[in-house]
Amino acid sequence: MKTKELIKLNYKNSQKINKEYSELVTDIIAYVKCELTQDDGEEAVNDILDILLGAQERGEDLNIVVGDYKIFCDEVIKSYKDDNKLYFLKNVKEFIQIGLGMAFFFIALDVILKLKDVKIITLDNLEQTNYSFTLVPILNTIISVIFAYIIIKVIIRLDEKKQSRNILKSKSFYLMWIINIALIGIMVVIGLKFRNIILIAIPNYLVVLTVAIFVLVTYIIVFAMFSRKNKNI
Structure with missing residues (x-):
């Protein structure tokens, strides 16, 4: 999927997250996008939002699912950077x-x-x-x-x-x-x-x-x- 399409999809998915978690979602998106390139950032955000939406549908507390959002995001970021030593x-x-x-x-x-x-x-x-x-x-x-x-x-x-x-x-x-x-x-x-x-x-x-x-x-x-x-x- 192209980056422009991912941006639109990510926006739609972020709006589906309950308002009580809006600050958490904002922090995650900002943190990931600051560490990765635009293409990888949107792809990573898309994967994270899928995880959060799945947990929300199961009635789980997203704050518990994520824990420390920086540690959570660092694991995702690390997966991209480890795959490319010259990232x-x-x-x-x-x-x-x-x-x-x-x-x-x-x-x-x-x-x-x-x-x-x-x-x-x-x-x-x-x-x-x-x-x-x-x-x-x-x-x-x-x-x-x-x-x-x-x-x-x-x-x-x-x-x-x-x-x-x-x-x-x-x-x-x-x-x-x-x-x-x-x-x-x-x-x-x-x-x-x-x-x-x-x-x-x-x-x-x-x-x-x-x-x-x-x-x-x-x-x-x-x-x-x-x-x-x-x-x-």
Whole structure:
């Protein structure tokens, strides 16, 4: 089963768990997803929810079934990591994919911000002006990936302290606020300090053409996926 389908199925199954166990289920899902890749995380959550739903149908107390949810989850996580001694490479691969997505976002944002300097956007103007690719999008991507990793680790560290749910939410909120402010501040400094360090100059029309082709290809792929899905229904 594909990851997108598993996400939907896991959400539906999580809603079937009695409300009194909602905090337990939330803790389990968050813990597992922080330790595994997205694909493995959804697969593991699916297996765990099947176990919990089966126990619930038998009238068992899920808190007793699970016990210490971290020990329970660690056993599941261990089964994935033991099967692949180089499991960390899967995490690296996932972070690279996230990084590439962020890179495209920051480059596209940089292009849009610089196109506003073109007084009248015509083909002639685009041919005569260049897009200056600077260090800014690259540094913003690196910083964003690092901060994303820090946020995940901070959430895990807070959770490990076994504080009350309200205290945990309050600390998480303030830490996320501080981290986001710091991220924005660093990006502003990067924009001011490194915007004049040009790595390569590309004609604007080539940039616009590349973006247009990317959007067109994305649309075709999405359209093909929906068409195939409708045929299978």
